[in-house]
Amino acid sequence: MERTLVLLKPDAVQRDLIGEIITRLERKGLKITGLKMMRLSDELLNEHYSHLVGRSFFPEVKSFMQLTPVVALCLEGVEAVDTVRALCGITKAREAAPGTIRGEFAMSVQANLIHCSDSLETAKAEVPRFFKAEELFEYKDILETYVYNSS
Numbered sequence: 517m518e519r520t521l522v523l524l525k526p527d528a529v530q531r532d533l534i535g536e537i538i539t540r541l542e543r544k545g546l547k548i549t550g551l552k553m554m555r556l557s558d559e560l561l562n563e564h565y566s567h568l569v570g571r572s573f574f575p576e577v578k579s580f581m582q583l584t585p586v587v588a589l590c591l592e593g594v595e596a597v598d599t600v601r602a603l604c605g606i607t608k609a610r611e612a613a614p615g616t617i618r619g620e621f622a623m624s625v626q627a628n629l630i631h632c633s634d635s636l637e638t639a640k641a642e643v644p645r646f647f648k649a650e651e652l653f654e655y656k657d658i659l660e661t662y663v664y665n666s667s
């Protein structure tokens with residue numbers, strides 16, 4: 517099982533798409549092991565988007581991410597990192613594949629609704645960045661046997 521981090525960005529909150537997006541992730545068979553609303557501090561964003569610090573658009577991305585609280589989720593599943601990445605679609609939402617979350621609901625590069633960890637290594641850093649140990653839950657999901665069956 518892998519864990520991955522998802523953030524529902526301020527455009528998802530403003531556009532009332534929180535439920536729609538979480539429904540898609542749940543229906544796919546991903547298990548929610550952490551879920552909360554939070555405001556992102558400058559410090560947290562500098563760390564989370566450290567690969568973008570210094571890019572001309574970074575200040576704008578930061579203010580965008582601080583417009584409203586975001587919804588943070590920790591999702592668990594077999595190959596969850598790549599699975600969630602595929603469900604999200606590419607960064608430039610208007611070119612994201614139909615059927616993906618960005619492809620179905622967004623047009624912008626910046627306001628693309630959702631963040632998800634881009635590799636297992638990133639996920640291992642991002643989950644504890646957003647969730648304290650006591651905010652993550654282990655529990656038996658009785659549907660798991662049917663979701664995965666044998667592999």
Ligand code: UDP
Nearest residue numbers: 573577606607625626627628630631632634
């Ligand atoms: N972003 C932007 N302009 C760009 C590139 C990125 O506004 O030219 C924003 C966008 O919201 C994106 C986030 O910065 O989702 C993080 O960028 P990254 O390249 O990590 O893309 P992601 O992994 O979110 O698809």
